[in-house]
Amino acid sequence: MTISTKAEEGAPLLSTTPGFEPDGDGGCPIREVLDRVGDTWSILVIFNLQEHPLRFNALRRCIEGISQRMLTVTLRSLERDGLVARRVKPVSPPEVEYSLTELGASLAGPIDALGSWGARHRAALRAARAAFDAG
Amino acid sequence: MTISTKAEEGAPLLSTTPGFEPDGDGGCPIREVLDRVGDTWSILVIFNLQEHPLRFNALRRCIEGISQRMLTVTLRSLERDGLVARRVKPVSPPEVEYSLTELGASLAGPIDALGSWGARHRAALRAARAAFDAG
């Protein structure tokens, strides 16, 4: 696939849920969310942008294990959905700053809920897993 | 990979985040959550179990597009992490009922937050995408 910025004719680019409901809107809203941020990296990117905007490589350093390519792809996808804004400062060498849009910031709430749930139940999760693997 | 129920020696089974931080616990809790339910189907399964327990095929019918295999794999993973409980009624033909554990039910809150965010901003998401693709 040629990565086109303009994603001709509804190219998925990043899509988790199989292509059901072409664009009908009866489906459960969870699907809608997961289709947009349900991939491997999107949530982590949004999470790391909520404090303050970050430049490309700074963001990259925050998200351990993400490749340059995947960060680019993920950012494009988030930009496309209006969750992240991209701002280029016309200097040399170029500076590109990524920030959450208002829409993106509003998603940070639910994401934090997930995060704090994880923090609260981290021990329980590990215990459950250990018990299951032992038993 | 041979799918072993007992997952010898920490086999990922379903893992999104690459294998950093073997089991240190300094990482951000988001990673912890995503490692467990960050895959394609887990969230949808939990979401569909929150009303009431469901049997295998009933659950399958709720989640459009999921294959039998993936439902099995996903349920095992959730069971392993103590989010879903599996109850077999010893009748013939066998009845297997899946329900959320207390831990799983506690995760339904954050998931719902995501869902209602999706419901609220569905239009905005589509508008943003359309604008980006047009522009």
Next chain:
DNA sequence: CGGCATCCCAGAAGATACTG
């Protein structure tokens, strides 16, 4: 009915090299 095992493939993601 509720699985597990096998085969197989598309698409996700890594590595590397090159540009404005």
Next chain:
DNA sequence: CAGTATCTTCTGGGATGCCG
């Protein structure tokens, strides 16, 4: 610095068949 292009690798997941 912030990408893009290309090539390759890896693995999620579909299809199918068999079993208790």
